[in-house]
Amino acid sequence: MTSTIRLKTKIKNNITTVRAIIRHPMETGFRISNETGKLIPAHYIKKVLVKHNNIIIFSCDWSRAVSKNPYLSLMFGNSKVGDKIEIAWFDTEGNTDILETVI
């Protein structure tokens, strides 16, 4: 299966910019399905974690009000080319995905 996470990193003067897009419906629970006419149940990412060389440097707590296919960008220092970056998410249904890459 292809990953749900797309990640790009850019480094300048030891500061790394991470840009990630996660493929996820982020259903609010307020939308009505065109096919069934019923409410689509809420289904959204609650947690995102970012690790740099095995240390958690950044975490998110999200609500249903983060847009579909969430975009996240962050910046951190003390980094160099070849460092390991991991990003993982965890949603309301217990689904999860992880992506690991190097700067």
Place this chain on the structure above:
Amino acid sequence: MLRRKFLKILTSGLAVFATGLLTSIKTFAEWNQKAFSAKDFNAAINAYFPNQNISESNKIQIGVYDEIENGAVVPIKVETDLNNVNRITIFADKNPNPLIANFNLLKNCVPFVSTRIKVSEPSNIIVVINADNKLYMAKKFIVVHENGCG
């Protein structure tokens, strides 16, 4: 021999991979249900920052368009000149659940975050920042033409 070594590396690698981030996700699993399900802004902010003073600051830059056609995708960028920032929290006061997202900047992070949010109607976007263990806030009013939460 080589194959066995390779398999060993592979399995140990997988074990570390699976346990590492997933256990950390579970230990980090506290998610403030009360604040996230609060239905008005004051309840949400009081549940998320109980009994804490929040002072207005002009050192927080909220990068969001003044007027948005479709509230389902509202790009937002938060930056600040405040030092030692460890938390950035975003609210939209008129959303069904005003607390939208919280970002914990745990180590070496530049005080910056950018994402896309849903906004239901013309609202104040309120950003609360924890810097040096004090809370600061700034807000910006935006007009939304199409409900992004429906």
